[in-house]
Amino acid sequence: MYGFGQGCQIATNFWLRYWVTADEREDKRSIAFFLGGYALLVSGYLIVDVMVSYVANVICGVQGARVIYNDLQTRVLRMPMSFFDTTP
Numbered sequence: 001m002y003g004f005g006q007g008c009q010i011a012t013n014f015w016l017r018y019w020v021t022a023d024e025r026e027d028k029r030s031i032a033f034f035l036g037g038y039a040l041l042v043s044g045y046l047i048v049d050v051m052v053s054y055v056a057n058v059i060c061g062v063q064g065a066r067v068i069y070n071d072l073q074t075r076v077l078r079m080p081m082s083f084f085d086t087t088p
Contacts, residue, residue, distance in 0.1 A: 005048035012041045 019034040 001048055001052050005045055005052060008041050008045035008048065012038060012045065015041055 015034075015037055019038070022029065022034070
């Protein structure tokens with residue numbers, strides 16, 4: 001998905017170059033065509049980028065919390081009983 005997002009971002013640059021050089025090629029397409037193509041590429045990039053960022057943050061956050069909790073639980077349960085007698 002990350003590669004697809006980067007591909008969309010690169011494609012927007014190529015699309016803008018295609019749009020700017022349309023006069024040199026005497027391409028008489030409407031502005032709506034160029035704007036529609038650009039909007040499609042940008043929206044595709046935004047959707048993929050948001051999904052990748054959200055999924056990465058959620059997965060990394062949950063995994064990190066799980067590791068910290070398991071380490072804490074292991075250390076507390078393996079403490080000697082004398083620690084709990086002297087520490088209220």
